[in-house]
Amino acid sequence: MINISERTFQGYARATGSAGIRNKLLILNTTGLSELTARRIHAALPGSLFASTPFGGGMLGEDAQVHVDSILGLANHPNAGAVLILSADRPRCDIISNALAKSGKPFHAIAYDDVGHDTLRMTDQGIRAGAVLSRDMSRQRPTSQPLSDLVIGLECGLSDPTSGLGANPLMGRFSDQMVAAGGTAIVGETLEWLGVEDRLAARARTPKIAEDIRQAVLRRERIAQDAGINLTGNNPNHANIEGGLTTIEEKASGSSAKTGNQQISGVLKYAERPSGRGLYLMDAPSYSPESLTGFVAAGAQLMIFSTGLGNSYVSALAPTIKVSANKFTSQALPQQIDFDCSRLLSGGSWDEATARLAEHVADVASGSLTFGEILAEGSETISRFGASL
């Protein structure tokens, strides 16, 4: 067993307090109009990370607020040592710039308004500004950081029965150890609390949190009913069913094993930062691109992502460790599955696998690459919750 409370990793101290496990320039595009220019700048700066939203104008109310909060969460992400903000309009730029100025993170912001709406001028200025940010940022050296300071997102995608039998309970055990050591873990995918909500609610720290869990599931269920959706075939989807899952209750029972057994300290809104340490649920869509970005915007530096059938998608900002307990998948996808725990299904030791996963997490936190990073399979997608004007 590794003792997580005494374990450290080599990370990058940040003014905001939570350390980065990477030190990257983030090209952050904040309006749909400027996305292609931003992509051009990103392509000219190898090694930079890219996050973007295709939206901007015409968003309303809570949807608009969540979107801005999510963008701020990405801008403030500890794995980004510096940020190049791109936008169509100056006011949007200012919202992000003002927040970063407060947090002390190096940044440069360019809006079409600043360059006479000339995409080529923005490209030129962006590449030059990004180059300077990158060079300055590269002078920072990693230092020893407590592993228990990490915020870890726990996700599953393209699950099959091996996820519930092996990979998810293993993540739950690791999460239990992290939380016991003062760490933080976030689990989302609200629809996959359906059928297990009573047991999750029983683990809530307060009656209000228990009620939040139940209400979140009811709201999600109502959305499905109002849309007239029979969940079977939708969630579980056709691939889950092919793999051997049958009902949403079955999928949820396997999925919720990721939460382990610790007390639940709160239910977060999409992209909301945990107020303290511990195990948190995030009320969010189940689809991995949206789900992971919710965790990233909430400050998660690293993801552990289980798959039964294989799933190449990872977060752009947070290195994502792919875990599978399906021996066929681990063999078939050796450059996708970072961590094979299939021996758990043939009598392998849970304690040994948990210790091995903890070592792997510490290793990745210190700079060892995931296949998702190497192959650049990452992106960020901010969820939408309403219509646009």
Next chain:
Amino acid sequence: MKPCVQLQANDNVANVLEAVIKNDCLSVSGHQSEDSVEALENIRCFHKVALIDIPSGTDVVRDGYVIGRATRAIQRGAWVHVHNLESKRA
């Protein structure tokens, strides 16, 4: 003998850990039972097998959770999947 895993004592289904052919004998491993069951049909790897007869309309239980209801009578040793099991919620 091929392995299948029953997670909790009151589970009436188990997950097979290898592809199963009709008439294969399955050894049930897991927490409580030391049972074996004969497969009535082919069952794909990791899919579910019924450990006891499950009457139509009754709960199917896996890992201590009710995962749905039987839409028809399911015999011990049968493959349990979307053709004979449905959600109680969806």
